[in-house]
Every structure is written in C-alpha cells, then in structure tokens.
Amino acid sequence: QVQLAESGGGLVQPGGSLRLSCAGSGIIFSFLTINWYRQPPGKQRELVATITSHDITIYADSVKDRFTISRDNAKNLVYLQMNSLKPEDTAVYYCNVVQRGLWYWGQGTQVTVSS
Numbered sequence: 001q002v003q004l005a006e007s008g009g010g011l012v013q014p015g016g017s018l019r020l021s022c023a024g025s026g027i028i029f030s031f032l033t034i035n036w037y038r039q040p041p042g043k044q045r046e047l048v049a050t051i052t053s054h055d056i057t058i059y060a061d062s063v064k065d066r067f068t069i070s071r072d073n074a075k076n077l078v079y080l081q082m083n084s085l086k087p088e089d090t091a092v093y094y095c096n097v098v099q100r101g102l103w104y105w106g107q108g109t110q111v112t113v114s115s
Contacts, residue, residue: 002026002104004095009109012085020080020109022095030073032099036080038091038111045094049080063089085113 004027008020022034033052039045049069050058057069068081078095092108 002097002099002102004097004104004106006093006095006106006109009093009111011112011114013115014086014113016085016113017081017083018085018111020082020093020111022078022080022106024076024078024097027076027097027099027104029071029076029078029097032097034069034071034078035096036069036078037094037096038089039094039108040088040091043091048093051078082111085111087113089113 003025005023006020008018010018012018031053033050035050036048037045038048048060048063049067051069051071059067066084071078090111090113092110094108095106097104
C-alpha cells in the first residue's frame with residue numbers, strides 16, 4: 001500500500017524559512033517524478049515544484065529562486081526547502097506521486113506565514 005506523509009509545516013514570520021519533508025512507503029521514490037502542490041485557503045490546489053527521476057527540477061514562477069526541491073533516495077524522502085517566505089505562501093502543502101496512472105497524495109502539512 002502506497003502512503004505519503006508530509007511533515008515540517010508550521011507558523012513562520014515573513015522572510016523566514018521552513019523545510020518540508022515527504023516520506024514514502026510502499027513506493028520507491030528514486031524511480032519516479034515527485035511533486036509538491038499547495039492549496040491556499042479558499043483557492044484551488046496548485047503545483048509548486050517537481051523533481052524528476054533524473055533530478056530535473058521545475059518550479060512555479062511564484063516560488064522560483066525561493067524554493068528548492070530535492071530528494072534523498074537512500075531515505076526515500078523528498079524535501080521542499082522554502083526560503084524568503086511570504087504571506088501568500090500560506091497554504092496546505094501536499095506531496096504527490098503518479099504511478100501507473102494512479103495519483104497518490106499525503107495528508108498535507110499546514111504552512112502559515114504571518115507576523
């Protein structure tokens with residue numbers, strides 16, 4: 001059974017940093033493209049960052065140069081390092097994997113950027 005578990009969210013002041021982690025079980029991250037999505041309050045879920053199996057990274061324009069996605073294949077973890085956080089980054093952040101046409105999501109982790 002595939003399970004994804006995000007952690008690392010919390011409350012941070014504008015300009016601060018957080019590192020989110022996504023742990024996978026029942027699935028091998030190294031073979032797959034992993035995505036981070038977020039859903040701001042009252043808005044649709046949006047794609048934030050992607051890392052492919054060849055470690056190619058892609059970012060939404062809104063987070064480019066502030067967020068970094070990376071992976072640790074030995075630990076089956078994917079990270080999202082978030083720097084220079086802004087209030088508009090407030091959202092629930094989700095880890096996502098698509099395998100054999102099936103979409104898998106974690107439970108999400110809340111990130112709140114506020115003074």
